[in-house]
Amino acid sequence: MTHTHTHAFDLATAADLRRGPDIAAVLDHLVADATATAATSIGYPGAVDLDHTAVMARLGHRLWNNIGDPSDPGGVAHTRVLEQAVIAWVAELVGMPAEDRWGYVTTGGTEGNLSALHAAYRRWPTARIYYSTAAHYSIRKIVDMLATYKVVVRAHPDGQMDYDHLAEQVRKRRRWPAIVVATAGTTMTEAVDDTDRIHAILTEYSMVGHVHVDAALSGIPLALDGALRLDDTSGIGSVAISGHKFFGVPTPCGVVLVRDSVRNPARQPIAYTAATDTTITGSRCGLAAALLWHAIALHGREGHRWRVAEARRVAGYAVERLRAAGWPARRWPHALTVVLPTPPEAVRKKWLLATDGPVSHIICMPGITTGQVDALAADLAAAAIPRPRAR
């Protein structure tokens, strides 16, 4: 952001105090800045192929507050009927039994993780919470907020949990219930922890407890593949998914699903809102629920399957192109994330990649084009240190 921009946003400059800021110009600045960097922003997972303006145009002028539980009737203007439809669609997609499901539209993956782990911890108050070193930073924060005992399990360099280490840690703590957080799409490499193996380890040691899946990134793509299931045999008690990632909703949001039987039956009715206090936040964004509903309804299951396939095709193309440019890129077969050695600063200044030390990634979310990949590959080829030819 340039100095001029900062000045334009400053509400307290002398001239502004007399005339007021040029509101349209300030907003236009923001839009222009975001538009200028959009083509090179390929490190963070927001789909850019869906047009949400139909919802923004119709609903954007008033407050839609889904305060309370999605099943609560009445109250201020709300979109709970759409929220219920979103929850039902995702629950059906992951095969969650109709008689044992509950969920709501959250502010994002983090709130979903908090809501699910809070429910699991109330159900198992002496539990140890296990999560891997590749888990999202929200998990550590939530464990801290809940003040639970934590057990950090090693992850392999590719991002997947080390199941032998999990087994070793569980074996030592057999007398306490286990809450295990699996990740479906780790933040850096999009690795997916194998919940069947986790379930098998818990069964082997006759553990009681809960398995939660943080599926912020890959939840919808994997569920569309049939690779993320919360049916009775899965051993999974809850899942959290981000809404602004695969569905590209233009406000942070998400979905959490928890088996109803896990939740504490004592729920507090709140007199003044005539609502039931089952969610983490009180007032909740009804616009987000409407945007999610719209994104789902626009394409349906088949359309979204096509979006996943197309994005994977671009990700596969990116691996080939980056390798051809002298950059050893790799990806999991299911992944939209392409991992590469961190490029020099000149490349990172132009391209908004996500970087963690020696490793960076791009994410080929729906809407990222092969043209963008070509442009990145060209910059990487120019930056590649030529390797000596093998004799």
Ligand SMILES: Cc1ncc(COP(=O)(O)O)c(C=O)c1O
């Ligand atoms: C694995 C994982 N979990 C949780 C989150 C948090 O999601 P949100 O930013 O929607 O709270 C992310 C976001 O990148 C993530 O990658």
